[in-house]
Amino acid sequence: MVWRSGGIAWHGGVPGLRWEGGRVSALSRGRDIAFRAVGERRCAGARGNPCPVAAVVAGRGTGGRCADCARLDRAHSVAADTLADDPRPYRVYLAWFGPGMVKVGITAEQRGDARLLEQGAVAFSWLGRGPLMAARRTEEVLRHALAVPDRIPYARKRAVRHALPPVEERAHEVRELYGRAVGVGVWAETLEALPCEVRDHGDVFGIGDLPPYDGSVVELVPGGVVSGRLLAAAGPDLHLLDPSGRHLALDTRLMSGWALEAAAAGHAVTVPVTAALTGEDAQEQLF
Structure with missing residues (x-):
């Protein structure tokens, strides 16, 4: 079956693979995953609607x-600043994501920490809540005042997950950034400040004992x-231990638009994979 x-x-802090038609397959650590890409990759469509031309x-x-x-x-995304009249409360x-990898962002309050899980945030704290445009202005003010980026490449995030510092060190870095953010001050005029309560996703992600990282899937191919x-x-x-013993990461966004069928467990990986990044090569490519 394809x-x-x-x-x-x-959903509820638990990961699952979404499938066309609404089905979700639970992702439990230790299970074997094996699939083959079939045919051509077709456009995934937009806003829940299929692509009218099923473009390749x-x-x-x-x-x-x-x-x-x-x-x-x-x-229709918040990031595009096209929803200025959105009445929902937002949180900053x-x-x-890793040593020296911190950012400021916003998300709709009703989504809880789903946005943080989707981005792979290992630790986080809320800073404030209020209307969308006030939250957006605060995000921009703090991004410049704290000299942090608006996004961090996934290649950097996944390459350090096997060697993260202990939970308390992660929390300390978030608390330090929170203190600096509160010191900026001006944003509190339009947002309700929230206390610093660091939450850690290390156990949720299952990244506490990952082996050294060897590379990632570049793309799926027919x-x-x-x-x-x-x-x-x-x-x-998804962090996988492949049949040859390599620790590989698969960005599941690369799966969208592909027809997939089951493959035999233990089958060799036959899609393009990056070479392992070590030493100066890793520093040069990731930073």
């Missing part, structure tokens, strides 16, 4: 959409197989 996946869905899209894009559907999807957060034992799931990434 299925089409929409990547990871985080490139294998390496994490968006999985044609240009028209990508524009439609972004036109401080997120930690007939190509991905296979391995699930070690962890963080953000959109």
